[in-house]
Amino acid sequence: MDADVLIVGAGPAGLAAAAELRRRGVRRVVVADREAAPGGIPRHSKHTGYGLRDLHRVLSGPAYARALTDAAARAGAQLRAGCTVTDLRAGGGGPSATVTSAAGIEEVQAGAVLLATGCRERPRAARLVPGDRPSGVLTTGELQQRVYLAGERLAGRALVVGAEHVSFSAAVTLAHAGARVLALVTDQPRHQSYAAFKLGAALRWRVPVWTSTAVTRVTGANGRLAAVEVSGVDGGPSRVIACDWLVFTGDWIPDHVLARTACLTLDKGTLGPAIDTTMATSAPGVFAAGNLVHAAETADVAALSGRHAARQITLYLAAAGRPVPSSVPVVAETPLRWISPNAIDPGVLPPLGRFAIRPAEYRERARLEAWQDGTLLARSRPLRLIPGRPVHLRAAWVTSVDPAGGPVRVGAAHSSSSGGAI
Structure with a gap:
């Protein structure tokens, strides 16, 4: 079986990406998920609060899962539940995968692969x-x-x-x-x-x-x-x-088995695949989105991450054969545990125009700061840092990053009365 894009995972990120890819004219979009039905974790999360950022209405978990599933199916994506991607290869001829289901074993050659396998609790x-x-x-x-x-x-x-x-x-x-x-x-x-x-x-x-x-x-x-x-x-x-x-x-950890199988570079902080602001991994044609790369944000944030990845995958397919620009690493420093994305394509903002960050310790009135080679690129307003609870750094400053410079280092400084956010 061939596909223009193979999406691994039918949670919010995978389903939102599938609908967006089809909307942008990508013909053969296949979504494979090992669960019996698509929808991901929201299928069995009956509390309300889903869908505010992406669907602009508030739904229960099951209703949200149905809405994303129906949107991807109506758009023309092929949803294949009960299928496990057991192997992913990122070779010179483009990514390929082995898909195992009750119907047997299939080999899939794809123009691009999006990993949206989510995360799990330790x-x-x-x-x-x-x-x-x-x-x-x-x-x-x-x-x-x-x-x-x-x-x-x-x-x-x-x-x-x-x-x-x-x-x-x-x-x-x-x-x-x-x-x-x-x-x-x-x-x-x-x-x-x-x-x-x-x-x-x-x-x-x-x-x-x-x-x-x-x-x-x-x-x-x-x-x-x-x-x-x-x-x-x-x-x-x-x-x-x-x-x-x-x-x-x-105590979330990304479900990164396939990323390891494909020998993708993993970020030491997130433990998921290292990605740049286009959601591209270290392997050409392989992208990652959702809670695989930022465990764990809310479902609507994961869905918007999937949409962002779909837009970048569409551009990648259209530019087949052209060299991929190099990215600038982003390093999270004490007291931050990790930052996602963990590299910057200076021409592309991350999903929602912001970086997702997890603190490693409690801090009151801390300002997030981004530096490159001694130059201050950004400073946030005063924030309260709590381990396990997300904070975000707006990313308009990425266009100021020097592509030939050193890594961007993001840390936190104690807030004072002077100095505003950049």
Whole structure:
């Protein structure tokens, strides 16, 4: 099978890119996804708040997934659910892939490939939490699928590990399924979500947030979760909490298996493929978008990232055979954990005209700054930095980047009363 563009992943980024590619005249657009139906994580996220930035209306997760799926199908993209891309090759003749499904194994030659495989929460094993391995230990994604797609009831006591936006969503899902949420547990000194979320959880469901606390052991009985040991990260005492469900939330990592298979350069900060502002990876013809490159932004931001990638892929296909301009690396410095995109094509702004950034530590009234070879390119207004919570740096300044200069370094300086944003 041949395709002008093969998109791997039918979540918001992949579906939005497919519709945009078809709208721009790309004929053969194939979207492959290993799930039974397209739509990605919003399919099993029943809370509202989806679609504000891209569709300009507010929808529930399932309604948003249907809207993006219908738009891509109406545009003429070929949506193939239940298909797993098991291999990606980025050779001199253009990218190619192996697609495996119930119908067999197919080889796909494409003019370009867009990786939109999204991200996932770091599971218990990756967080090195010791103890037994009973049932009842979940991630938010598994929890939502069991509750909203399979209709399961989860009675009993539950602990949620994490205090990010998604952690409060997990608490709501548990309450909807019949569980009693004992607390949200975070090793951070404070929660990482909005104050309204914390207040709502405390008032509506009587759910406290235990800060500076870590889960240090899991105990099972007869194959089921029985208790969890929690300890203060500052040397405080340990205690054992009897519970029936333990949900690990947040701590996102990109689903980068295919990127590694294709030997794409990975960014040490995001852990996803290194990309420039055109969403191009280190391999010609291979692009990446959505939460694969910025784990994890909201679904509508991922969708707009996919649209941006589609526009750049269309230009790439039209300019086949022409040399690809070199890009300038972007380096995130302390106290920032990562920045995306992590390279600049000086002629192209990133999606939404801004860089996505994750802090590594708390800072009050910090200003983000971008420097190249000793020249200040940009300075943000004063911001509050919170680990795990996104901040953004507007990108109009990228046109001032010297293509022959050194890397652009983005960090944070303490805000003073003098000096405005650039």
